[in-house]
Amino acid sequence: MHQCLAELLSVFGIEAPHQSTISRWYGELKRGRVSLSDDPRVGAPKTAVTQENVDALVSRWIPHLLTEEQKTARVNWCQKTLDRFNFGNSKNVYSIVSGFTSAVWVFQGEESPTKVIRSRSVSNKSVATFVSKAGHIATIPLNEQRTVTADWYTTICLSKVITELRKINPERRIILHQDNASSHTAQKTRQYLTEENVELLDHPSYSLDLSPNDFFTFPKIKSRLRGQRFQSPEEAVDAFKNAVLDLPANEWNKCFENWFERLQMCINLRGE
Numbered sequence: 001m002h003q004c005l006a007e008l009l010s011v012f013g014i015e016a017p018h019q020s021t022i023s024r025w026y027g028e029l030k031r032g033r034v035s036l037s038d039d040p041r042v043g044a045p046k047t048a049v050t051q052e053n054v055d056a057l058v059s060r061w062i063p064h065l066l067t068e069e070q071k072t073a074r075v076n077w078c079q080k081t082l083d084r085f086n087f088g089n090s091k092n093v094y095s096i097v098s099g100f101t102s103a104v105w106v107f108q109g110e111e112s113p114t115k116v117i118r119s120r121s122v123s124n125k126s127v128a129t130f131v132s133k134a135g136h137i138a139t140i141p142l143n144e145q146r147t148v149t150a151d152w153y154t155t156i157c158l159s160k161v162i163t164e165l166r167k168i169n170p171e172r173r174i175i176l177h178q179d180n181a182s183s184h185t186a187q188k189t190r191q192y193l194t195e196e197n198v199e200l201l202d203h204p205s206y207s208l209d210l211s212p213n214d215f216f217t218f219p220k221i222k223s224r225l226r227g228q229r230f231q232s233p234e235e236a237v238d239a240f241k242n243a244v245l246d247l248p249a250n251e252w253n254k255c256f257e258n259w260f261e262r263l264q265m266c267i268n269l270r271g272e
Contacts, residue, residue, distance in 0.1 A: 071271025077204040078263040088260030098177040099130040100213035101148050125233035128157045133256040135249050137161055141237045150186035162196055177201040216255040
C-alpha cells in the first residue's frame with residue numbers, strides 16, 4: 001500500500017488520494033470487490049457523460065494534451081529563447097538562474113525488526129531550488145508556514161540567491177527563469193526583480209518538459225532518494241539538499257545543453 005501511495009504522490013502531488021482512501025481501497029480489494037463503479041445510492045443525482053464533462057477531466061488530469069494555440073505558444077517561446085541565447089552557445093547562458101518550488105514528501109514511521117518502515121503518517125515540506133549551468137546555487141526550505149507566498153519567495157528565496165551571486169561580482173547579470181506559479185508571477189515578485197535589476201525569462205504554460213529543474217533536477221534527486229524513509233520533514237530536506245550538492249558540475253552543464261536540445265525538439269515536433 002505504501003508503494004502505491006508513493007507512486008500516486010509522485011504523479012499527482014497534492015491532488016493524490018489521501019492515505020486513508022488508499023487504505024479503504026485495499027480493504028475493498030481484499031474483500032473481493034473488482035468493480036470500479038460506486039454502489040448505487042438512493043436519491044443520488046445522475047451525471048450524464050457529455051463532451052463538456054470529458055473535456056473538463058482531460059484538462060485537469062491530462063495537461064499534456066495541448067490545444068493548437070498552446071502548441072504554437074510553446075514553439076514561439078522555444079524559437080525566441082534559442083535565438084536569444086544562440087542555440088545555447090551564448091555566454092549569457094551562464095547568467096541564467098533556473099528556479100523551482102516543489103514539495104518533498106516525507107513518510108514518517110518506525111522501523112520493524114526487518115527494517116521495513118511502517119508508515120504511520122505522511123507530510124510534505126516545500127523547498128525552492130535554484131541552479132545554473134555552473135551548478136547548484138541554493139536550496140531553501142519553507143519554514144514556519146504552510147503556503148508558498150510571493151513574500152516568502154522574494155524576501156527569503158530570491159534575496160538569498162541574488163546576495164550569493166553578487167558577493168563576488170556586484171555587477172553580475174542575472175536572468176531568472178521560473179515557471180508560472182502564482183508566487184512567481186505576483187506583482188510583488190515582479191516589482192522586486194525590477195528593483196534588483198534582475199531580468200526575467202518567461203516560461204510557456206503546460207511546459208514542465210522545458211524547465212531544467214522539472215526535467216532534470218527534481219527527477220534526478222527523486223531517483224537518488226527513492227525508497228528512503230525519514231523521521232521528519234527537516235531530515236528529508238537535508239537529504240534533498242545533500243543530494244543536489246553531490247551532483248558534479250559537469251551534470252549541470254549537460255543539463256543546460258539538454259535544455260536547448262529540447263527547445264529545438266519542441267519546434268521540430270510543432271509544440272507536441
